[in-house]
Structures are given as C-alpha cells and as structure tokens.
Amino acid sequence: MNIDQQLLRSFGGDTRSYKAKDTIFKEGDHVQYYFQIVKGKIKLNTYDEEGREFIHNILGINQSFGDSLLFLEKRYPVNAVCLELSELIRVPKNNFLDMIRKHPDLSLSMNACLSQRIYFKVLMMKSMSSQNPESRLKGLLDYLKSYHDGDCIQCFPVELTRQQMANLVGLRVETVIRALKKMEKKGEIRIKNRKILY
DNA sequence: TCATTAATCGAAG
DNA sequence: CTTCGATTAATGA
Numbered sequence: 001m002n003i004d005q006q007l008l009r010s011f012g013g014d015t016r017s018y019k020a021k022d023t024i025f026k027e028g029d030h031v032q033y034y035f036q037i038v039k040g041k042i043k044l045n046t047y048d049e050e051g052r053e054f055i056h057n058i059l060g061i062n063q064s065f066g067d068s069l070l071f072l073e074k075r076y077p078v079n080a081v082c083l084e085l086s087e088l089i090r091v092p093k094n095n096f097l098d099m100i101r102k103h104p105d106l107s108l109s110m111n112a113c114l115s116q117r118i119y120f121k122v123l124m125m126k127s128m129s130s131q132n133p134e135s136r137l138k139g140l141l142d143y144l145k146s147y148h149d150g151d152c153i154q155c156f157p158v159e160l161t162r163q164q165m166a167n168l169v170g171l172r173v174e175t176v177i178r179a180l181k182k183m184e185k186k187g188e189i190r191i192k193n194r195k196i197l198y
Numbered sequence: 199t200c201a202t203t204a205a206t207c208g209a210a211g
Numbered sequence: 212c213t214t215c216g217a218t219t220a221a222t223g224a
Contacts, residue, residue, distance in 0.1 A: 133212080161204065172213055177206065194205070194220090205220070211213080 001064040001113045003036060003106065005089060011099040013091040024080040024088070031069040031076060034096040037061055040086020044078040045167070055167040058083070058160065068114055070096060120146065128169060133179040136169040138188070141198045154189065158196040 005013075015038060018024060024035065027046060037059060044056040044065060056078055059065050065080060070093055091099070100107050120143055127139020145156045160168070166176040180196065183189045190197040 131212095162206095163204070173205080174207085174214085175212060199224100201222100201224085203220100203222080206218080208216095210215085 001036070001067055001110060002062040003064075005036075005038070007099065007103075008034075008036065008089050008091050011091055012095040013089045015087055015089050017085070017087045018082040020082055020084050022082040024082065025066070025076050026079050027076055029076050031066065031072075031074065032093050034064060034067055034070055034091040034093065035080070036064045036089045036091075038087040038089055040088075041083040042086060042088075043081055043083055043164075045081060046078050053167050054170060055164060058164065058168070064113075067110075068117070133169075133171055133175050134183055134188075136171065137165065137176065137179055137183065140165060140169050141189070141196075145198055154197045156198045158198060 013034075013036075018040070024042060039061060041058060041060050042065065043058045045053050046056065047053055057065070066076060069076060100110065124139055124143055127136055127142075130136055130139075141158065144158060144160075148156050158165070162176050162180070163173050166173045169176070171179075180189065180191065184191050188198075
C-alpha cells in the first residue's frame with residue numbers, strides 16, 4: 001500500500017526515524033498505527049522455540065506493513081524490526097480508519113493491496129511446502145521479482161543476504177548457498193561477485 | 199589496520 | 212538437510 005504522504009500527514013501521520021535493529025513493534029503488542037516506509041527496509045519475523053528466526057516478509061520503500069491488522073481487534077502476530085536506517089510515517093489507527101471512510105478510493109486500493117498479499121502468500125506457501133530447497137528458493141525469487149518491474153532476463157538483483165533468504169524459506173544458510181550454486185549451474189540464476197541475478 | 203558481519207567449505211550426523 | 216568448525220572476503224570505524 002502506498003498512500004500519499006501529505007494525505008497521511010493531514011490525518012495525523014508523523015514521520016519517525018529508526019536505526020538498524022530498532023524494533024518498531026513486537027509480537028503481542030497492541031495494534032495502534034498504520035506504518036508506511038518512506039526510506040529504508042524492515043522485516044517481519046518470529047522466533048521458534050529453539051530461537052531460530054523465521055522472516056515472514058521484508059518490506060521496502062513505499063510499502064506498508066501490519067495494515068491488515070488495522071481492521072481486526074488482534075495483537076501483532078510478528079515483530080517488525082528495522083534492517084537499516086529508516087524513516088516511517090505512522091498514522092494512529094483511528095485516524096487511519098477515518099481516512100479510509102472519507103476516501104472510498106483508498107478503500108478500493110486497500111482491497112487490491114490486501115488481495116495481492118494473500119495471493120503471494122499462497123504462492124509462497126505452495127513453494128514452501130516443497131521439500132526441495134531449490135523449489136523453495138525459486139518461489140522466493142519469483143515473489144521478489146514480481147515486485148520488480150524489470151524486463152530483461154536475469155537482471156533482477158536480489159538485495160538480500162543469504163542469511164535473510166535462508167530465514168525467509170526456513171533453511172540454513174549453508175543449504176541456501178549450496179542450492180544457489182546448483183541453480184547457477186543449471187542456468188536458473190546468475191551470480192556475479194556473490195550478487196544474485198534472477 | 200582492527201573488528202564485525204557475511205559468505206563459503208568440508209566433514210559428520 | 213543440519214550442525215560444527217574454520218577460513219576467507221567484504222565493510223566500516
């Protein structure tokens with residue numbers, strides 16, 4: 001979701017900056033704001049009983065997060081953590097709902113947005129249900145690439161560390177590294193100086 | 199250059 | 212596939 005910043009401000013939105021590793025909200029916190037990224041990147045994660053991190057999503061500029069919770073009376077099911085120096089616009093929940101009411105067009109794009117999230121979640125779950133690590137990575141890469149309006153072949157640079165990719169698909173780094181090498185051999189991806197091109 | 203973080207590798211489970 | 216141990220590369224102060 002990407003809403004005009006002036007509009008967000010007119011409904012009480014304020015800009016806040018966060019340092020890398022700052023926590024924006026924690027699992028179990030009350031949902032009180034709509035967040036939209038002006039600059040930087042954040043991740044949504046949880047930890048399993050062994051303390052291993054699972055990343056649910058990584059969001060960048062002009063993307064919002066936690067917004068589906070604004071329509072529910074639930075607490076956050078995940079943590080939101082900053083990956084780098086970032087700037088976010090924060091709008092109080094009730095103001096946000098007010099804004100939606102006064103701008104029906106927003107409601108429509110909100111639907112489109114949430115629909116798309118559900119759609120990609122399903123695609124991700126489909127590939128994640130595969131036992132094969134290469135299929136899981138392929139699913140992740142397809143998802144990432146779908147956000148990229150690239151045209152050329154194998155020119156989409158994956159801006160994620162291998163560790164992050166591993167935590168996104170539920171595998172270990174080493175496994176990801178080895179699987180990526182196989183995929184490179186098969187010509188499914190290209191690797192230039194450790195950078196992955198898909 | 200020192201320290202920290204990420205990427206790799208090989209061997210074993 | 213994961214875990215462990217160790218090395219090497221890249222990055223930033």
